[in-house]
Structure formats: structure tokens, C-alpha cells
Amino acid sequence: MGLAALGAAGAWWLQQPLDLGGAQALELEIEPGTAPRTVARAVVQAGVRTDARLLYAWFRVSGQDRQIRAGNYEITPGTTPYGLLQKLARGEESLRALTLVEGWSWRQVRAALAREDGLRHDSQDLSDAQLMAQLDRAGVAPEGRFFPDTYAYAKGSSELALLRRALHAMDRRLEAAWALRSADSPLKTPDEALILASIVEKETGQAADRGQIAGVFANRLRQGMLLQTDPSVIYGLGEKFDGNLRKRDLQTDHAWNTYTRAGLPPTPIAMPGKAALLAAVQPQATRALYFVARGDGSSQFSATLEEHNRAVNRYQRGQK
Structure with a gap:
């Protein structure tokens, strides 16, 4: 089946840029367990000017309809129906980045997290002690325990998950330095x-x-x-x-x-x-x-x- 089943007209459509209505980018959020038909409708609801039924037919005929992954995606100008499905099947989420700066205090880190609108703020209501317990470091003060670096994340990611990455990064850096x-x-x-x-x-x-x-x-x-x-x-x-x-x-x-x-x-x-x-x-x-x-x-x-x-x-x- 594949492209041949869609015929010449369908093959042409797959390679044409989707109409984003003049937007520089559209955000598409797919929740875990979303059915392919619902994904097609979500693409249209996000602002793409196309027929959701045609998009769903492409998902089905491609054989990749069940490979679409949950996540937060960005649809940019020039994206074709073919490219969109590849992005969704590969889980190529749109990434944002937060930089933790050398010399920052823990108070500055928490303030930066609170300002980051792409993160899920699951640590803001926790005390320092509760937060460190969530990171399996009960009884350890958070000051200085997170490595200053730029951390990429997908929209909707957990603050705690990002902090865990920074914590483990500092663990590795400190261990390497101590050995020297x-x-x-x-x-x-x-x-x-x-x-x-x-x-x-x-x-x-x-x-x-x-x-x-x-x-x-x-x-x-x-x-x-x-x-x-x-x-x-x-x-x-x-x-x-x-x-x-x-x-x-x-x-x-x-x-x-x-x-x-x-x-x-x-x-x-x-x-x-x-x-x-x-x-x-x-x-x-x-x-x-x-x-x-x-x-x-x-x-x-x-x-x-x-x-x-x-x-x-x-x-x-x-x-x-």
C-alpha cells in the first residue's frame, strides 16, 4: 500500500507544505493514549488548515498511525503531511532550554524555574527539604548541588525531572574533580x-x-x-x-x-x-x-x- 494507495494526487499532497494560516509556528500537544483520529483533529484544532479526515487517512495508510508518540510539538512553515507524521512517529518534540548560571544561589534557581512557563511547576509548593527528599537526597541542603548548564526540555516537562538531571550532572562533575x-x-x-x-x-x-x-x-x-x-x-x-x-x-x-x-x-x-x-x-x-x-x-x-x-x-x- 503506502503512497501508491493514495494515488498520484495523494502523493502530491503529502509533499506540499501545510497551510498554517500565516502563523510562524503552531503548538500541538498530544496526550498519552490519544487515538490517531483524534491526533488528526488536534492538528486542525491547533491551526493547520487541512482536512482532518484526509490527514487521518494518511496516518492509517502509512502504517505508522500506532507509532505516533505523546508529547509537545511545534509545526513550522514548510512542514508537509509526510514530515509531520515523521516528526510525530519519531517523537521529535519541540524543545525549550533553561540555563542555570554559574554562581547562582538556590534562591535564584527557584526563581528561574518559576519564570519558565514551559515547565510543569511540580516543585514550587515543596519546601527545600521536601524537594530534596523527592530527589532522593533527604537531609541534604539544595544549595550548590545542581550543575550550572543549559538544559533542554520539552514543554510540559517536570521541574523535578530537570532538577534531577542537574543534580546528577553535579554528582558526576564533583566525582570527576575529586578523583583529580x-x-x-x-x-x-x-x-x-x-x-x-x-x-x-x-x-x-x-x-x-x-x-x-x-x-x-x-x-x-x-x-x-x-x-x-x-x-x-x-x-x-x-x-x-x-x-x-x-x-x-x-x-x-x-x-x-x-x-x-x-x-x-x-x-x-x-x-x-x-x-x-x-x-x-x-x-x-x-x-x-x-x-x-x-x-x-x-x-x-x-x-x-x-x-x-x-x-x-x-x-x-x-x-x-
Whole structure:
């Protein structure tokens, strides 16, 4: 049967672009278990100007009518009846993409998910603890646990499913980085590597400085010095932070205040990317124990407090 059964006129029709009524694209949603006849009607209801009976006849004669897959599809100009069926039978859904940005906090991730109108918002009503339990990580804080990357998804996909992909991606990246850690690393566990990487991510203004910034923190951990990293303090302030970090903020004790508490904070403070993960486990060898922002995105490194104070005066206070 196939094309021959439709005759010459039918064969011609199969190769002609469908009339979309001038639309740039039409969205077609097919629910699981939808009958082929109903699919043909849904195509017309989506805005395609054709005869649903003719479309259904093509589905039947092709022998692929039972291969049509559920999903969300996009019908674009130039799509022929033949091409449409191939798309539906192969499950070539229209994909959207969400980018999770390096350095984002968990609060920013949740806000981005809420703004994504193509996702099914099945995590929005869950607390952080409930959400992590749904992802089989009960008792684990979500901060920093999702790998920053661009994730393609079909319209109507689950937020939890996307988060699970990002979670597993971070698992793989962290495991790979931990396997490459330096022999003299002061870090004791992969979780410590993740926490330090998140700090390195937030402290790095220029990529060229990343390894040395990690080296400063590694030196401080080895020597038992306070890390004294502002991004960690800011993270602990949460919504109380108004953009201006004050002296009293550095003196007010909380779990993420690395000016008042020794060692690493209890959780990551952001999502680190691959480069930050590698820097945390393979820090650059350096004598530096301090660094200060120069104001152009780069950092000035110092081995002694005296050198550091001079750098602070020059770059932060404008003193020569």
C-alpha cells in the first residue's frame, strides 16, 4: 500500500507544505493514549488548515498511525503531511532550554524555574527539604548541588525531572574533580570540595585568578587561618543584605560568617562551575594568604599582612 494507495494526487499532497494560516509556528500537544483520529483533529484544532479526515487517512495508510508518540510539538512553515507524521512517529518534540548560571544561589534557581512557563511547576509548593527528599537526597541542603548548564526540555516537562538531571550532572562533575585532587589538598571530602568551589566561584572576577584564589584558601585551611571571605558572609545574611557589607556584618556571628568561624561554612554558597570545581581540588601553588579586588575584576595577591594592607589602601581606599 503506502503512497501508491493514495494515488498520484495523494502523493502530491503529502509533499506540499501545510497551510498554517500565516502563523510562524503552531503548538500541538498530544496526550498519552490519544487515538490517531483524534491526533488528526488536534492538528486542525491547533491551526493547520487541512482536512482532518484526509490527514487521518494518511496516518492509517502509512502504517505508522500506532507509532505516533505523546508529547509537545511545534509545526513550522514548510512542514508537509509526510514530515509531520515523521516528526510525530519519531517523537521529535519541540524543545525549550533553561540555563542555570554559574554562581547562582538556590534562591535564584527557584526563581528561574518559576519564570519558565514551559515547565510543569511540580516543585514550587515543596519546601527545600521536601524537594530534596523527592530527589532522593533527604537531609541534604539544595544549595550548590545542581550543575550550572543549559538544559533542554520539552514543554510540559517536570521541574523535578530537570532538577534531577542537574543534580546528577553535579554528582558526576564533583566525582570527576575529586578523583583529580592534589595529593596535598587540605580538603577531606567531596562535599568540602563543593563548598570551597562555591566560594572560589563567587570570589573570582577574572578566570586567570581562579587557581590562585583557590590557592589562598587552601593555604589558609592548612594553616588554620580564618577564611574571611565576604561572599560567605553575604550568603548568610540572605535577604537582609542590602548591597552594602558593613563592619558589623563581619562581626555578627552566624554559621556562614568566615570572619568569626574557622574552616569552611556548612554548605556551598552558590553553584560552582567545572573550572571552580577543578580549582578547588587543584589549587595553584602560591605563597599568598591574602587577596583584594583591584576594581577591574582582577585581584591583587599578597603573602604577608603588611603587603595586603598596602594593597587594600591602594585599591580599596585610593591611597598611593
